[in-house]
Amino acid sequence: MKPVHTNFMELCFNARSENESFARVAVAAFLSQLDPTIEDLTDIKTVVSEAVTNSVIHGYEENPEGVILIRTEIEGTKICVQITDYGLGIEDVTEARQPLYTSKPELERSGMGFTIMENFMDEVMIHSKLGEGTTIQLVKQLTPQSQQSLVN
Amino acid sequence: MKPVHTNFMELCFNARSENESFARVAVAAFLSQLDPTIEDLTDIKTVVSEAVTNSVIHGYEENPEGVILIRTEIEGTKICVQITDYGLGIEDVTEARQPLYTSKPELERSGMGFTIMENFMDEVMIHSKLGEGTTIQLVKQLTPQSQQSLVN
Amino acid sequence: MALHLDVKRSKNVLVARLDGELDHHTAAHVRKVIEEELNHEWVTHLVLNLEKLEFMDSSGLGVILGRYKRVTQMGGKMTICSVQPPIERIMEMSGLFKILQMFQDESSAVSACGVAS
């Protein structure tokens, strides 16, 4: 039996909005070794964007000193992405998960971040402590491609 | 006076050859906020690829347990990329820098890695200690684009 | 550049074409430019053409809903056109199509605002 392919990467950067696109491209570039479908890749880019944006806006309230960590793990065709901030934390996680709920309507937030994460990923776990920060854990089983390429 | 734009990112991953392309794409994605020229971006991708490949092949002799760190800093239009491994280290740095010198000709290495880094970057610093590892520090002043975009 | 925004006015309809990636970072620019245009008194309606929008997350939904509110308050109509499938999925999820009509192409979206294109 072929051993399961495993790999990981960790990423750390400041809570600046210009790093949102960097974060999703970096995670997508790391996962491209699995030769994922375009659909899976777009889904993952979107959820990474959601979680990182939340850390920038809600976790650190746009204080660029804040640090965001992303850990991505590959285990066979299962991927796990963990986004961590050391910001304000979430008071009521159940409320936060509600579609359209946002604590910052004045910033034109749609309140759809967690709903999109839950729709696009197989598992969404939220670990948060007020005043200490938030970790979002996202798990997805990738769709196998019809044909895997020899070299990727 | 406009304050100088600063930003950083840190990246950490295993010494596996499939992470070479990930590393160069991640650094390029991070630097794209500076709206660099295609030429500068290609140069930087190439030197990151050289340094990461060296850590995989020479630093860890392809042991995938090895960990590689990349730190990228932006200060205005100056960028600094630091690639670190905790591998074997370099015995003679002066010899290693020689064009065409390679300690692994049997692996079809060309011995051009450091020469390319020196040609493509403004500064190349090598810090290495036998048995402890190697850090390559690469600095480049980016070419200003004729026109900077409003949003990037 | 991550997002390029192109605005043109035809009669009392403002047409905004988005090209690139719409996220929290680029949303600020889109909001600012469209709001400025909506301040012109001859503009009543808004059409968003998303044909070249390659990426959008929920920050994009926020900007769209924000403009929808503004245009509706002014008594205008807002429509959207040429939405790519992944972005359509997110819009679907949020219930956006309950309030906003989507069209295949720009001229239908402009016509739907009540003006001949």
Next chain:
Amino acid sequence: MALHLDVKRSKNVLVARLDGELDHHTAAHVRKVIEEELNHEWVTHLVLNLEKLEFMDSSGLGVILGRYKRVTQMGGKMTICSVQPPIERIMEMSGLFKILQMFQDESSAVSACGVAS
């Protein structure tokens, strides 16, 4: 996929077209495929067409030099064609053109191996 390799034989010339990114990771595959092809006794010469090669670092130089040695030892000729500017710069730096002739297009590169294309 990061690198696609397409090989064809015309008379005693092996033509290898590289598409994508040639680095240490993908070099192993290129080496293996070309070596296997060179084992066929009717192959004498080698042409590398790099028209679609988008990225190459010094690991690519290593593979090219390795094949050059092999082909020369067999008494054959090796040429290269359609090299993109950034890759040409790296080749220039390494002195590769002192031993390897570069051509604008594949048919000239094949002809230079001493066979009519």
